[in-house]
Amino acid sequence: MDFLRPATWDDALAAKAERPGALPLQGGTDVMVEINFDVHRPEALLDLNRVRELAGWDAVDGRLRVGAGVPYVRLIGELGDRLPGLAQASRTVGSPQIRNRGTVGGNLGAASPAGDGHPPLLAGDAVIEVESAARGVRMIPAAEFFVGVKRNALEPDELIRAFWTAPASGPQYFSKIGTRNAMVIAVCSFAIALHPERRRALTGVGSAAPTPRRASAAEDFISAELDWEGRGPLPVSAAQRFAELVREAASPIDDVRGTADYRVHALSVMARRTLTWAWNDYRTEGSARGPAGKEAG
Numbered sequence: 001m002d003f004l005r006p007a008t009w010d011d012a013l014a015a016k017a018e019r020p021g022a023l024p025l026q027g028g029t030d031v032m033v034e035i036n037f038d039v040h041r042p043e044a045l046l047d048l049n050r051v052r053e054l055a056g057w058d059a060v061d062g063r064l065r066v067g068a069g070v071p072y073v074r075l076i077g078e079l080g081d082r083l084p085g086l087a088q089a090s091r092t093v094g095s096p097q098i099r100n101r102g103t104v105g106g107n108l109g110a111a112s113p114a115g116d117g118h119p120p121l122l123a124g125d126a127v128i129e130v131e132s133a134a135r136g137v138r139m140i141p142a143a144e145f146f147v148g149v150k151r152n153a154l155e156p157d158e159l160i161r162a163f164w165t166a167p168a169s170g171p172q173y174f175s176k177i178g179t180r181n182a183m184v185i186a187v188c189s190f191a192i193a194l195h196p197e198r199r200r201a202l203t204g205v206g207s208a209a210p211t212p213r214r215a216s217a218a219e220d221f222i223s224a225e226l227d228w229e230g231r232g233p234l235p236v237s238a239a240q241r242f243a244e245l246v247r248e249a250a251s252p253i254d255d256v257r258g259t260a261d262y263r264v265h266a267l268s269v270m271a272r273r274t275l276t277w278a279w280n281d282y283r284t285e286g287s288a289r290g291p292a293g294k295e296a297g
């Protein structure tokens, strides 16, 4: 097996164009497990760890552009205040060792329905920046990135450069059910992000369908129900209907981690809880500002 180690992004794209069968390697926390278990033997590994362009993040025109090689531990430490939903999800990934090496870029590359990075990216309306030497940059909305079980929208000569998302403009939450508290792949997971400037609540559902997905009907329903201006209480009936619509958006299977029935039940509970937490935070934030929208006191 060849081992390719490009030093720049352009060299990495050139190497991928020349050897489309080369398997990108970032943190290696998925790749090395698959090689060790002989799941497949790629003709070559394309190690991206020397590519500095992937290792940083920037704020560009009010949005964040986060390199595919930024590990979870840095997302939590450096961006936790601006991307609280993704940071919350990142804290649940594996162990400290996995969070030191593992990246959202690798999570997107693996495209597992259970990847913990995916629901917050969906709820945050993220866009994935991918690039090839031949055709340049493509910007793919997270909702179009996942195309099948462990399959994403990348062409064989493309690499993931970064993901783009706005810093949180409202409360965000992530919730995950596992068979134990840590080092666990999600039985199912759910993310919510309130976007008050658009009067929208967006969602991400994990491990409850062939791909991570949004619960669009639930989003439309609750966005219209919420009292964005007056910040009034969340009606119990609206929270219940939201949970039902999230449940209807799922199409899970029975597998070793859980049954389909359990998954849809757990999803509806997580949907109701995270919506309640997020809405209560939004209301509290509003009351601290006072009626004129200015800081109180």
Ligand SMILES: Cc1cc2nc3c(=O)[nH]c(=O)nc-3n(C[C@H](O)[C@H](O)[C@H](O)COP(=O)(O)OP(=O)(O)OC[C@H]3O[C@@H](n4cnc5c(N)ncnc54)[C@H](O)[C@@H]3O)c2cc1C
Pocket (backbone or CB within 6 Å): 023, 024, 025, 026, 027, 028, 029, 030, 031, 032, 033, 048, 068, 092, 093, 094, 095, 098, 101, 102, 103, 104, 105, 106, 107, 108, 109, 110, 114, 115, 116, 117, 158, 159, 160, 161, 183, 184, 185, 186
């Ligand atoms: C013990 C253990 C616990 C884990 N726990 C969790 C968990 O709780 N939640 C969770 O979501 N995951 C978990 N994982 C899976 C894994 O850690 C994550 O998916 C992680 O995000 C992968 O990132 P990585 O940088 O290590 O990816 P890698 O292993 O380097 O790559 C993963 C995939 O992405 C591709 N890839 C990487 N970078 C790029 C790029 N720039 N462009 C195109 N393709 C690319 C690779 O070719 C490969 O197909 C766990 C893994 C282990 C071993």
